[in-house]
Amino acid sequence: MTKSLPIISPDKFHDECAVFGIFGHEEAANLAYLGLYSLQHRGQEASGIVSADGDVFCVHKGMGLVADIYNRSVLDKLPGHMAIGHNRYSTAGGSDLKNIQPLTVNFAFGNLALAHNGNLINAQVLRNELEAYGAIFQSTSDSEVIIHLIAHSRADTLLARVVDALSQVRGAFSVVLMTDDGIIAARDPHGLRPLCLGRFRSSWIVASESCAFDLLDAEYVREVEPGEMVVIDDKGCESHRPFPKTNPAMCVFEYVYFARPDSRIFGASAVYATRKALGRQLAQESWVPADLVIPVPDSGVPAALGYAEGAGIPFETGLIRNHYVGRTFIEPEQSIRHFGVKVKLNAVPEVLEGKRVVVVDDSLVRGTTSRKIVKMIRQAGAKEVHMRISSPPILSPCFYGIDTPTKKELIASNHSIAEICKYITADSLAYLSLDGMLKAAPGRPDHYCNACFTEKYPIPFTRAEELQLGLFETS
Numbered sequence: 001m002t003k004s005l006p007i008i009s010p011d012k013f014h015d016e017c018a019v020f021g022i023f024g025h026e027e028a029a030n031l032a033y034l035g036l037y038s039l040q041h042r043g044q045e046a047s048g049i050v051s052a053d054g055d056v057f058c059v060h061k062g063m064g065l066v067a068d069i070y071n072r073s074v075l076d077k078l079p080g081h082m083a084i085g086h087n088r089y090s091t092a093g094g095s096d097l098k099n100i101q102p103l104t105v106n107f108a109f110g111n112l113a114l115a116h117n118g119n120l121i122n123a124q125v126l127r128n129e130l131e132a133y134g135a136i137f138q139s140t141s142d143s144e145v146i147i148h149l150i151a152h153s154r155a156d157t158l159l160a161r162v163v164d165a166l167s168q169v170r171g172a173f174s175v176v177l178m179t180d181d182g183i184i185a186a187r188d189p190h191g192l193r194p195l196c197l198g199r200f201r202s203s204w205i206v207a208s209e210s211c212a213f214d215l216l217d218a219e220y221v222r223e224v225e226p227g228e229m230v231v232i233d234d235k236g237c238e239s240h241r242p243f244p245k246t247n248p249a250m251c252v253f254e255y256v257y258f259a260r261p262d263s264r265i266f267g268a269s270a271v272y273a274t275r276k277a278l279g280r281q282l283a284q285e286s287w288v289p290a291d292l293v294i295p296v297p298d299s300g301v302p303a304a305l306g307y308a309e310g311a312g313i314p315f316e317t318g319l320i321r322n323h324y325v326g327r328t329f330i331e332p333e334q335s336i337r338h339f340g341v342k343v344k345l346n347a348v349p350e351v352l353e354g355k356r357v358v359v360v361d362d363s364l365v366r367g368t369t370s371r372k373i374v375k376m377i378r379q380a381g382a383k384e385v386h387m388r389i390s391s392p393p394i395l396s397p398c399f400y401g402i403d404t405p406t407k408k409e410l411i412a413s414n415h416s417i418a419e420i421c422k423y424i425t426a427d428s429l430a431y432l433s434l435d436g437m438l439k440a441a442p443g444r445p446d447h448y449c450n451a452c453f454t455e456k457y458p459i460p461f462t463r464a465e466e467l468q469l470g471l472f473e474t475s
Contacts, residue, residue: 016193016258016401017101017117018042018087020212021176021183023232024203029058029078031200032085035212037066041260042117042208043087046100050113053080055180057111061100084178086115089403099141102178107151109158110180116143117208118172118193119401121461124468126168145169159184159231163242166229170459172251172400174224176206182233190249190458191226192400192449194265197237204232209263223267226250249449249458251400255441256391257299257362258402268442272302277440278390278432279306279360286430287311288358288386292351294318296361296373303390304360313358318351318377341372353381360388364420364431365404367411371424378425387426392434393417396455404452 018039022028029051036047047069048061058078062069066087086101102113120126123142126149131137135148149165150158162177162184172192177184185206187195198205200218207213210220224230227243250266251258259265261272268274279302292314295304298321308315325344357377364370364387374385393412397404407413411420421429434453438445451457 016042016089016119016403018208018212019084019115019117019174019176019195019206020086020208021082021084021115021178021185021206021232022200022203023082023183025200026081028080028083028203029075031203031205031216032083033066033070033075034215035205035207036085036087038212038215038260039087039208040066042258043089046088046097047086048088048100048102048115049078049083049085050102050104050178051078051080051083052111052113052178052180053082055110056080057104057113057178059102059104059113061097063097063100082178082183084113084115084176084183096140098139101141101143103139103141103144103147105147105151109161111178112147112150112158113178114143114147115176116146117174117195117401118188119399120145120169120173121171121399121459122169122465122468123171125462125464128468143175146173146175159240162186163229163240167243170465174208182231184229184231185224186229187224187226189227189243189246190449191266192249192251192458194250194254194259195224196264197221197224197230204237206230206232209259209265211260211263214262220264223265225267247458248447250447251398251402252437252441252448252450253363253391253398253402253452256437261302266443274441275302275362275390276306276309278437279303279308280310281306281436281440282360282388282390282430282432283307283310285433285436286388288388288428288430289356290358290384290386291355292316292318293358293360294351294377296359297321297345300361300390303362307358307360307388307390311358316351318348318357318359318380319345319373320348321345341369342376345373345376347376347380349380351380352377354383355381356384356386357382358386358388359426360390362389363391363394364389364411364424365394366409367420367424370426374424374426384427385425386428387421387424387430389429389431391437392431392450392453394452396452398452399457400449400451400459402452 020035102115104113120142153161153164155161174193174195198213198218229240255274259271293308295301395413
């Protein structure tokens, strides 16, 4: 099955989104700002914070990075003892101010704000039904469907309405809602996207990743479990399990690439340790004689360290990343072409010249960036270039909150490893096996979603969803 999705930047997935919530602190918005700063890697397109002290919701949203959107005067206009925030990279809906979260409404049960990480595969089906009953949507985001479902529910309490709404959506959601009384956080029954629970003194915090707690000197308590809903208010933190139990299907690519290396996700130890284990396993499976191992920074660093340890080959920094490149780059002259990856990476000839080099990266999507990196390393004088990827070949798009290319654009879905190796001009190319990846990941192998590597989706599509999503069977 395949689907037409927006084209993304060459050879990388876009990070999805980040959510953050805090209850019970007089500087809630300030802490939300710091939390979102820690979670910047999950979304660089836009950010928003909603704060409240009872029945008055204060909102600030903007396009760009967290540091560019908030300042002291902005945060001073966000008073209250509770706040939720969101960093966005669009996976559903366009790049537009109206799609920036948290989304806010006022309805029969008072004020409501929502921040959502994930993607709802039946969002368009539900939207069509809601519009047929008179719902008017303000955005093109799939997250707004949840708000309308809450408003249209006939349940007696707000909490029951939230349960009713979330029971109707299919796909991935780690969602944080703010009401006049407190915060509600919920994770879909499969647990596709991460969500953590923490304490800061007498306050409760929820966040996409635990790295948001570290900046605040907050305590990591545990993850919000798949299918769990936590209600945080003046009475404390209360756990509910309103959804039918099903097999977990946590996104294994969070470990490969998305999550910050210093985060704890899915209730396990730091992501960094898993990425090193992926590299060590890769060395066991695809050792090659070489003089040094170098990473593609920054995401390839832990796996490269693991590969170097496992292979007994020295680790070096042969590629230097420019950390100050923004989301866009303006070429100084129209006639100057092929800046490409050289804007972000530069090779170190003193390290690479005359050497047999193993280059470790976390993934290979289209192959365009890998091709440029191999060329750069050769131009720096490397004698041999062996590319090693710490995940299996990516065969299929993700429909659970990650903006990926179409199946046609995924090089591994249309070409053999030998053909890809020839395209990127490497002396050899090897991927980590699926079994090797699942062996290196913590916990049970059958508790992970690996659909992008296997085309086996944990949530089957209905025919209506196939039609709405533009899915079609391939021969």
